[in-house]
Amino acid sequence: MxxxxxxxxxxxxxxxxxxxxxxxxxxxxxxxVDLAITVSATAGMLLLASPPLSPSTCRLCGxxxxxxETRRALLWxxxxxxxxxxxxxxxxxxxxxxxxxxxxxxxxxxxGRQGLVDALLVAEAVSIASFTNALVKDVAARRRPSTDAMxxxxxxxxxxxxxxxLAFSLAxxxxxxxxxxxxxxxxxxxxxxxxxxxxxxxxxxAGDAHWLTDVLVGAAVxxxxxxxxxxxxxxxxxxxxxxxxxxxxxxxxLVF
Numbered sequence: 125m126x127x128x129x130x131x132x133x134x135x136x137x138x139x140x141x142x143x144x145x146x147x148x149x150x151x152x153x154x155x156x157v158d159l160a161i162t163v164s165a166t167a168g169m170l171l172l173a174s175p176p177l178s179p180s181t182c183r184l185c186g187x188x189x190x191x192x193e194t195r196r197a198l199l200w201x202x203x204x205x206x207x208x209x210x211x212x213x214x215x216x217x218x219x220x221x222x223x224x225x226x227x228x229x230x231x232x233x234x235x236g237r238q239g240l241v242d243a244l245l246v247a248e249a250v251s252i253a254s255f256t257n258a259l260v261k262d263v264a265a266r267r268r269p270s271t272d273a274m275x276x277x278x279x280x281x282x283x284x285x286x287x288x289x290l291a292f293s294l295a296x297x298x299x300x301x302x303x304x305x306x307x308x309x310x311x312x313x314x315x316x317x318x319x320x321x322x323x324x325x326x327x328x329x330a331g332d333a334h335w336l337t338d339v340l341v342g343a344a345v346x347x348x349x350x351x352x353x354x355x356x357x358x359x360x361x362x363x364x365x366x367x368x369x370x371x372x373x374x375x376x377x378l379v380f
Contacts, residue, residue, distance in 0.1 A: 151304055153244075153245060155244070158357075180280070181265070182265050183266070187269070187337075191336050195336075198330050199329075205331075206331030206332075213327070214324050219294065222317075223243055225298060225309060225313050232309075249352075257346070266280065266283035267280050268332075268334065282333075282335060283341070285333075285341075291346070293349050326339075
């Protein structure tokens with residue numbers, strides 16, 4: 125399973141955005157609107173995730189053969205260690221890495237303050253992905269593989285994986301903003317970000333917190349939202365806002 129996740133990350137990293145001069149890449153944004161969206165989506169996510177609003181009974185109470193077999197194959201002897209590692213990655217390593225990447229890239233491009241704007245645009249995409257995830261969790265009300273170590277109000281919120289969705293939305297949003305800016309480090313941001321996000325997904329399986337289908341859907345939805353929000357809302361105007369597919373070593377590249 126780890127090989128599958130890492131292979132997916134490597135394949136997705138080929139979808140790199142060709143570097144261009146950063147000062148030519150003036151993204152569209154409105155700080156007031158984007159901040160309002162970020163705060164509102166975050167508040168909505170926290171409200172939906174609160175124990176009083178969490179489903180008390182499961183609507184999806186079982187799992188298929190693939191989920192069951194994957195659980196038996198990947199479950200660690202000490203699942204809590206895997207859950208703690210996934211918490212460390214998603215709560216510390218990946219957010220700090222995203223800020224580090226945007227800040228250094230903006231400074232290298234000649235405008236360090238632009239890194240703060242980049243961070244807000246990434247946070248906006250992540251907050252929308254998190255709100256979507258919280259809404260689906262409460263509607264689906266899927267029981268987790270193990271309920272022993274889950275926090276109160278979380279046992280029927282397995283579908284789809286919030287950690288995985290958050291990780292992939294953070295990775296793809298950071299890379300998308302970097303690519304739209306034309307930062308030279310964009311291929312590295314894609315590769316490192318998606319590899320770490322895949323690691324989060326694997327650890328959620330090893331920690332018995334989610335089923336395989338939870339993790340796969342979380343990766344797909346979170347990654348799609350993280351890529352779509354910067355592209356739809358903030359891509360540059362004019363000729364540089366257009367895109368095309370071009371040949372690249374090992375596959376295709378999305379070129380802005």
